[in-house]
Amino acid sequence: MKKAPSYETRELREFAEVLHGRRTIDQFLQTPIPDGLVYEAIEAATWAPNHYVSEPWRFILPGKETVRRIIDLSAEIVTAAKGTELGEHKRRTWSEKPGWLIVTCPHCDDALREREDYAACCTAVQNFMLYMWKAGVGSKWTTGPVTRDARFFDIIGVNPEAAFVVGMLWFGYPKVTPTQSRTAVNDVVTELP
Ligand SMILES: Cc1cc2nc3c(=O)[nH]c(=O)nc-3n(C[C@H](O)[C@H](O)[C@H](O)COP(=O)(O)O)c2cc1C
DSSP, rough: OOOOOTTTHHHHHHHHHHHHOOOOOOOOOOOOHHHHHHHHHHHTTTTSSOOOGGGOEEOOOOOHHHHHHHHHHHHEEEHHHHOOHHHHHHHHHHHOOEEEEEEEEEEOSSHHHHHHHHHHHHHHHHHHHHHHHTTTTTEEEEGGGGGOEEEEEHHHTTTTTTTEEEEEEEEOOSOOOOOOOOOOOTTOOOOOO
8 A cells, every 4th residue: 555645755844844934035135037937937836726727827027117117106106105205115125126927817707716716826826936935036925005006907918807916926036034933733723523
């Protein structure tokens, strides 16, 4: 009989290290990330589970000009809400993000289908982040106000009636890796008879 996989095997330990070790990274080195790696990570993302094999995800890689427009818009939104100083702070911090990816999901008249497509897109994002992490690249998933602004959709060339933004991701080699903790597994599991 085939033995059940054990957490003690090297392969499982290494896999668990990737799952546990991945952290949301906010501060990045300016070292460029190879385009090939980004495409490999997107390809890995597309192997996420998706009901009816709907493959709902779409990935947008904004170039320098598009990134500049997104940063301008974000600074404008923050300036309007919180003043010039914080708007300029936003511009400065976002200008230091080396890699950008936007993930979208189609709207659907069927609410259940849309929810399942969104769930699939979220698992695709996790695949992307884990693949990048294993390659030494950190990422941050953000759903800040800019990702729901009509002007943002205009900049990224997406019809907001047809699709919504699952997340904007920044990625790059980590400058600072924060620590995190999680609730003990026994406290999140219920066993039923
Ligand atoms: C759907 C989603 C949206 C998120 N949006 C933001 C965000 O807008 N700003 C932010 O700082 N972090 C955002 N995060 C990252 C979480 O803050 C982060 O995952 C959490 O702090 C746990 O840290 P870890 O990823 O290192 O485990 C988001 C995460 C998810 C899954």
